[in-house]
Amino acid sequence: xETLRKISxxxxxxxxxxxxxxxxxxxxxxxxxxxxxxxxxxGIFGGCALWYDRIKIDWSxxxxxxxxxxxxxxxxxxxxxQTLFVLPAIKIKAGSTNYLGYPGGNLFLLPGRKVWIDDxxxxxxxxKVIFYGACSSTNIGTRTRFM
Numbered sequence: 001x002e003t004l005r006k007i008s009x010x011x012x013x014x015x016x017x018x019x020x021x022x023x024x025x026x027x028x029x030x031x032x033x034x035x036x037x038x039x040x041x042x043g044i045f046g047g048c049a050l051w052y053d054r055i056k057i058d059w060s061x062x063x064x065x066x067x068x069x070x071x072x073x074x075x076x077x078x079x080x081x082q083t084l085f086v087l088p089a090i091k092i093k094a095g096s097t098n099y100l101g102y103p104g105g106n107l108f109l110l111p112g113r114k115v116w117i118d119d120x121x122x123x124x125x126x127x128k129v130i131f132y133g134a135c136s137s138t139n140i141g142t143r144t145r146f147m
Contacts, residue, residue, distance in 0.1 A: 014094045016062030066090040092117050
């Protein structure tokens with residue numbers, strides 16, 4: 001079970017509250033938590049070959065940015081010279097409904113569906129982020145909840 005202090009720090013980091021507005025004793029811990037999230041969960045990762053070759057994940061001020069990247073031409077090693085096609089970034093901000101559309105469906109491996117993300121939860125101990133949202137279903141106008 002997480003302590004109230006840990007839960008509070010995660011909320012401060014998640015909502016992107018400026019460290020300058022916090023007491024000095026808490027500010028340092030919040031900065032360290034933010035640095036840990038940035039160092040462990042951001043970077044460029046191999047992607048789903050069906051939709052993109054790799055994905056760049058950024059996190060800053062409580063906003064996640066997923067930028068899918070695709071190579072053009074034949075599949076070769078990343079170190080070889082080639083043209084890189086960067087798709088528009090998909091942004092998810094805590095505390096608001098984020099409409100990601102069809103690109104969000106591809107990101108969350110729900111092809112052909114529109115996606116909305118309402119919130120996310122950071123579980124530092126398990127090194128995971130849980131996104132809460134909905135996707136369009138086959139019935140027009142309905143949304144199915146997912147986690």
